[in-house]
Amino acid sequence: DSGVTQTPKHLITATGQRVTLRCSPRSGDLSVYWYQQSLDQGLQFLIQYYNGEERAKGNILERFSAQQFPDLHSELNLSSLELGDSALYFCASSVRLAGGDTQYFGPGTRLTVL
Amino acid sequence: AQTVTQSQPEMSVQEAETVTLSCTYDTSESDYYLFWYKQPPSRQMILVIRQEAYKQQNATENRFSVNFQKAAKSFSLKISDSQLGDAAMYFCARGSQGNLIFGKGTKLSVKP
16 A cells, blocks of 8 residues: 555546546655556656646646645546546655655546546 | 657566566656556556666665666666566656656566
């Protein structure tokens, strides 16, 4: 158990819908990262937050947004869902935002868009 | 584009034997970090080993060790005394500006 929690574990929804994925980082970790793992794109970085502020963006679609709250949990919002958004979404956390910090991953949320 | 390449989509090893998984990367940074993560069928991402680029000494973690060749930008993972529980996808990753850039992964099978 990495100490990072994600809810829900599974999510099945229809095209055009909106969903919210939730992540609680390890105790003491200030950085939260979101990654998407799909069969065709592999593991891709989406976005990073540090102590409530957005710090880096990767290949995140405009239909996707995220935020980190004062209690440091984070939410990833996916809207106008398409079939291609079906993937495993990981949250990871680390103490700081340095490139050398070990990132600990949550169990992931498997999103299926029908 | 700064990439991480794992040239072996699949590998197989006999139980108790040794196997080496390859990884090469591209970077313009002088100070960076490299990681190997394991993803078993449960899909959980588990850190296997971490290497600081400024350290010449290769990292080791029990049965897992790396061969880090900075000039060649190579970072291979050696698994000794392979066990059935080592069967998983293995991802090489480079730390960049706080996020990770992953390779496509190598699927390791362990034969009893």
